[in-house]
Amino acid sequence: MTDRDDKRTVEFPERELEALFADMRHETVLPSGGLMERVLADAEAEIMAREAAEAARLAALRAPAKQRHPLMAAMVAALGGWRAVAGLATAGVAGLAIGLGAPSAVTVLATGSYVSGTEAYDTATSEYGIDALLPSFYELAAEG
Numbered sequence: 568m569t570d571r572d573d574k575r576t577v578e579f580p581e582r583e584l585e586a587l588f589a590d591m592r593h594e595t596v597l598p599s600g601g602l603m604e605r606v607l608a609d610a611e612a613e614i615m616a617r618e619a620a621e622a623a624r625l626a627a628l629r630a631p632a633k634q635r636h637p638l639m640a641a642m643v644a645a646l647g648g649w650r651a652v653a654g655l656a657t658a659g660v661a662g663l664a665i666g667l668g669a670p671s672a673v674t675v676l677a678t679g680s681y682v683s684g685t686e687a688y689d690t691a692t693s694e695y696g697i698d699a700l701l702p703s704f705y706e707l708a709a710e711g
Contacts, residue, residue, distance in 0.1 A: 598606075646652050 643649060643652055646655065
């Protein structure tokens with residue numbers, strides 16, 4: 568343990584300190600009436616200001632938005648809101664880009680004919696199924 572030189576205990580012996588605390592326990596100090604009135608008036612003003620701000624916020628939320636096309640708003644609501652419509656639009660644009668920029672190997676498979684070297688295979692008339700005619704990854708990657 569370390570030795571401490573606590574000067575406060577030297578200045579106030581235990582008896583004097585206890586007497587000071589006993590005097591404070593018996594004395595009840597109340598704020599003045601004017602102070603209490605000012606505090607309560609400030610509290611009332613703050614409550615009224617917050618209630619007015621909340622009422623204005625709720626009124627702004629309840630105000631009907633000007634809708635130019637109620638049919639469009641109904642369709643967007645039926646699809647799940649603007650986030651869902653944005654996702655559908657993104658998927659549509661991606662599908663269109665993939666469809667327009669498809670490699671020729673995918674296009675050949677979609678039309679049903681596949682040419683390998685000098686032999687031509689027609690899936691409708693040959694015994695080969697679509698599984699035998701799938702291009703390899705190298706052919707799809709070399710397409711560019």
